[in-house]
Amino acid sequence: MAKVLSGAGLRGQVAGKTSLSTVGKTGSGLTYCGYDVKDLAENTCFEEVAYLIFNGDLPNQGELNDYKAKLKGLRGLPAALKTVLEQIPKDAHPMDVMRTGCSMLGNLEMESDFSQQQEKTDRLLAAFPSIICYWYRFSHDGVRIETETDDDSVGAHFLHMLHDKKPSELHSRVMDVSLILYAEHEFNASTFTARVCASTLSDMHSCITGAIGTLRGPLHGGANEAAMELIEGLNSVEHAEETIMGMLERKDKIMGFGHAIYSESDPRNGIIKEWSEKLAADVGDKRLYPVSVRCEEVMWREKKLFCNADFFHASAYNFMNIPTKLFTPIFVCSRLTGWAAHVMEQRSDNRIIRPSAEYVGVEPRTVTAISER
Ligand SMILES: CC(C)(COP(=O)(O)OP(=O)(O)OC[C@H]1O[C@@H](n2cnc3c(N)ncnc32)[C@H](O)[C@@H]1OP(=O)(O)O)[C@@H](O)C(=O)NCCC(=O)NCCS
Known part of the structure; x- marks a missing residue:
C-alpha cells in the first residue's frame, strides 16, 4: 500500500529535485x-x-x-x-x-x-x-x-x-x-x-x-496587496499597536506575516525593508513606514511571527506611487x-507528476434505480 504523507499541505515533503x-x-x-x-x-x-x-x-x-x-x-x-x-x-x-x-x-x-x-x-x-x-x-x-x-x-x-x-x-x-x-x-x-x-x-x-x-x-502572491490595505488604514503607531492586538485577539490572519518554510525570518524582508526606509525618507513619509515597523514589532513580541517578503513591499511600492x-x-x-x-x-528530466490520494469516502455500494432513490 502507498505511504500516506503526514502533515497537511504537504509540509516538509520533498516533491522533486531542483538546481535553481x-x-x-x-x-x-x-x-x-x-x-x-x-x-x-x-x-x-x-x-x-x-x-x-x-x-x-x-x-x-x-x-x-x-x-x-x-x-x-x-x-x-x-x-x-x-x-x-x-x-x-x-x-x-x-x-x-x-x-x-x-x-x-x-x-x-x-x-x-x-x-x-x-x-x-x-x-x-x-x-x-x-x-x-x-x-x-x-x-x-x-x-x-x-x-x-x-x-x-x-x-x-x-x-x-x-x-x-x-x-x-x-x-x-x-x-x-x-x-x-x-x-x-x-x-x-x-x-x-x-x-x-x-x-x-x-x-x-x-x-x-x-x-x-x-x-x-491572498495566501500566496496577493499578500502584499492585503498588507497595503492594512497599513493604509493605520494613522499612527499607537493605532497600529491597537489594531494588530485586536486582530490577534480575534485570531485574524495578518497578511505579510509568517511563512510555510522559514521559521524565524524571511531573508527578503530585511532587504526590502531597508529600501522602504530609504523611500520613506525620500518622500518625507512620517506614517506608513513607522506603522509598518510597529506592526512588525507587535507581531514578533506577541506571536513570534515575522514579516515575509510581502509586508515591506507594500509601503515601498506605495512610496513609488504604484497603485x-x-x-x-x-x-x-x-x-x-x-x-x-x-x-x-x-x-x-520529466515524468508526469501524479500523486495518489488516501480514500476517505463511503464504502463501495451499488446504484439504486432512480425511481427508488
Ligand atoms: C504563509 C502562510 C500561508 C503559511 O501558512 P502555514 O505554513 O500553514 O502556517 P500556519 O498557518 O500553520 O501557522 C502556524 C500558526 O501561526 C498562525 N499564523 C501564521 N501566519 C499568521 C499570520 N499571518 N497572521 C496571524 N496568524 C498567523 C496560524 O494561524 C497558526 O496558528 P494556530 O497554530 O493557532 O492555528 C501563513 O503564514 C499565512 O497565511 N500568512 C499570511 C499570508 C501571507 O503573508 N502569505 C505570503 C506568504 S510569502
Whole structure:
C-alpha cells in the first residue's frame, strides 16, 4: 500500500529535485543557483538574475548587454492582444488581466516546439509589464500607451509606462531589487503548479497561465496587496499597536506575516525593508513606514511571527506611487523567471507528476434505480 504523507499541505515533503534555488537552508536562507539573494540584491540587476536563473551562471558584461537589448526589442504587443486587453473592464482583477494576457499571447505566438522555450520565456518577460500597463492605462486613463520604451530595465520600463515619465534612479533601483527578491522560490504553490502542468508536456504559456492563477490567492502572491490595505488604514503607531492586538485577539490572519518554510525570518524582508526606509525618507513619509515597523514589532513580541517578503513591499511600492492593485502583477513579472526555469528543468528530466490520494469516502455500494432513490 502507498505511504500516506503526514502533515497537511504537504509540509516538509520533498516533491522533486531542483538546481535553481534553496529555501531555508544555506546562507541568509535563500540562494539562487548558489548565490545568496542578499549578495544578488546588492550587486546585480534583475536581468542578470534572470540570466542566471535561465543559464545557471551570471552573464559577463557583453552577455548582459545582449540580453537587455534582446528584451528591449520584445516589448511591443500585437494588435490582437491590445484589442483583447481593451475589452477587459476597469474593475477586473489585474491578476485576471495577466492570466488572460499570457493566455492570449499563447494563442498568437504559440510554443510549437520545446526548442522555443527560452525564446517564448524572454518574450513573456519583456511583454508582461507592457500587458499590465497597457490594460491599466487604457481602462483607467483612457489612453493607448506606447509600450516600446527605451528604458534600460524591466523595472524602469514598468514604471515609465505606468507614470508616463522616466523613473528616478532610486525608483529604478528599488524595482530591480524587488524583482530580484521575487524571482525564484523553489517549490512554492505557483511554481509547483507550473511544474505539474509542464509534466504533462504542455506548452509554456499554459504552464505560466496556471501559475498566475495560483499566485493570485491572498495566501500566496496577493499578500502584499492585503498588507497595503492594512497599513493604509493605520494613522499612527499607537493605532497600529491597537489594531494588530485586536486582530490577534480575534485570531485574524495578518497578511505579510509568517511563512510555510522559514521559521524565524524571511531573508527578503530585511532587504526590502531597508529600501522602504530609504523611500520613506525620500518622500518625507512620517506614517506608513513607522506603522509598518510597529506592526512588525507587535507581531514578533506577541506571536513570534515575522514579516515575509510581502509586508515591506507594500509601503515601498506605495512610496513609488504604484497603485495597490498592481502589486501582485509585479510579482508575476518577476516570478515568471522562476516559473519558466522550473518548467524547463521539469522538461529536461520529466515524468508526469501524479500523486495518489488516501480514500476517505463511503464504502463501495451499488446504484439504486432512480425511481427508488
Ligand atoms: C504563509 C502562510 C500561508 C503559511 O501558512 P502555514 O505554513 O500553514 O502556517 P500556519 O498557518 O500553520 O501557522 C502556524 C500558526 O501561526 C498562525 N499564523 C501564521 N501566519 C499568521 C499570520 N499571518 N497572521 C496571524 N496568524 C498567523 C496560524 O494561524 C497558526 O496558528 P494556530 O497554530 O493557532 O492555528 C501563513 O503564514 C499565512 O497565511 N500568512 C499570511 C499570508 C501571507 O503573508 N502569505 C505570503 C506568504 S510569502
